[in-house]
Amino acid sequence: MCLEGGCGACIVTVKGIHPASQEKQTWAVNSCLTNVYSCHGLDIITIEGVGNKKDGYHVTQKRLADLNGTQCGYCSPGMVMNMFR
Numbered sequence: 001m002c003l004e005g006g007c008g009a010c011i012v013t014v015k016g017i018h019p020a021s022q023e024k025q026t027w028a029v030n031s032c033l034t035n036v037y038s039c040h041g042l043d044i045i046t047i048e049g050v051g052n053k054k055d056g057y058h059v060t061q062k063r064l065a066d067l068n069g070t071q072c073g074y075c076s077p078g079m080v081m082n083m084f085r
């Protein structure tokens with residue numbers, strides 16, 4: 001992990017009231033650039049929460065793997081977190 005917002009390995013999905021628009025939204029954030037105090041009241045979903053080996057993979061994860069969309073493994077979780085719903 002780069003810890004500077006460059007690789008995408010740490011991207012998580014956040015659900016809650018968007019701080020700028022005040023509307024209920026779902027968006028992706030780089031967790032390495034997000035202050036933990038700004039997460040109060042938000043639901044956070046990690047790549048393991050979307051799908052995993054034990055419980056089964058999400059359709060977005062399956063498609064990315066089946067259609068050879070994966071790359072080095074650092075950015076692939078970030079791509080899934082941006083695409084899944």
Ligand code: FES
Nearest residue numbers: 003005007008032
């Ligand atoms: S660790 Fe690379 S973007 Fe957060």
